Amino acid sequence: MKENLLILGGIYGGLAVLFGAFGAHALKKILNETSQSSFETGVRYQMYHALVLIICAIIFPFTTSSQIVMGWCFVLGTFLFSFRIYALSLSAARGKKIKFLGPVTPLGGLLLLIGWAIFTYNAMEYGINLLQ
Numbered sequence: 001m002k003e004n005l006l007i008l009g010g011i012y013g014g015l016a017v018l019f020g021a022f023g024a025h026a027l028k029k030i031l032n033e034t035s036q037s038s039f040e041t042g043v044r045y046q047m048y049h050a051l052v053l054i055i056c057a058i059i060f061p062f063t064t065s066s067q068i069v070m071g072w073c074f075v076l077g078t079f080l081f082s083f084r085i086y087a088l089s090l091s092a093a094r095g096k097k098i099k100f101l102g103p104v105t106p107l108g109g110l111l112l113l114i115g116w117a118i119f120t121y122n123a124m125e126y127g128i129n130l131l132q
Contacts, residue, residue, distance in 0.1 A: 001062040005071050009053030012078060016047040019086065027093070035089040042085030049078040049112065056119065060126060066118050073115030080108030 020043040023036065031039060053074055060067045084104040091098045 001068055001071060002057045002060075005053045005057035005062075005075070008075055009050045009057065012046055012050035012053065016043050016050055019043050019046070027089075030093045031089060032093075035092050038085050039089040042082040042089070045112075046078055046082040049074050049082075052115075052119070053078075060122055064122075067122055070115050070118035070122060073111045073118065077108045077111030077113075077115055080104050081112060082108075084108060 020040075023031075023039045023043060027039060028036065053071070056067075056071060056074070060070075062068060062071065087098060
């Protein structure tokens, strides 16, 4: 699991840089201000969670189910949250907003929140073990 999270963190981070550059240059001419801002939010959250995946893979042993669930919450939550924003921004620019994707963002956000709650629990648990 640790290796997979490091790899996914690297992929998410690299894609965030690519999408950020794409949004700042190629999409600036076709996205309105609101869509541009949304796209940038997706990139920002993707990069934050790419970094947290890497941090988690470094500091946690991933020997407990809570740590595994935490990793999957960050992986799936990031995908559902950020990539849905990209799809909505790009579809809006083409004049064909994809409405069925609407509920996906809150689900992605919920998974990210659950991931952070489990991260905090594991950090406290792991911190206590380090002090013993």
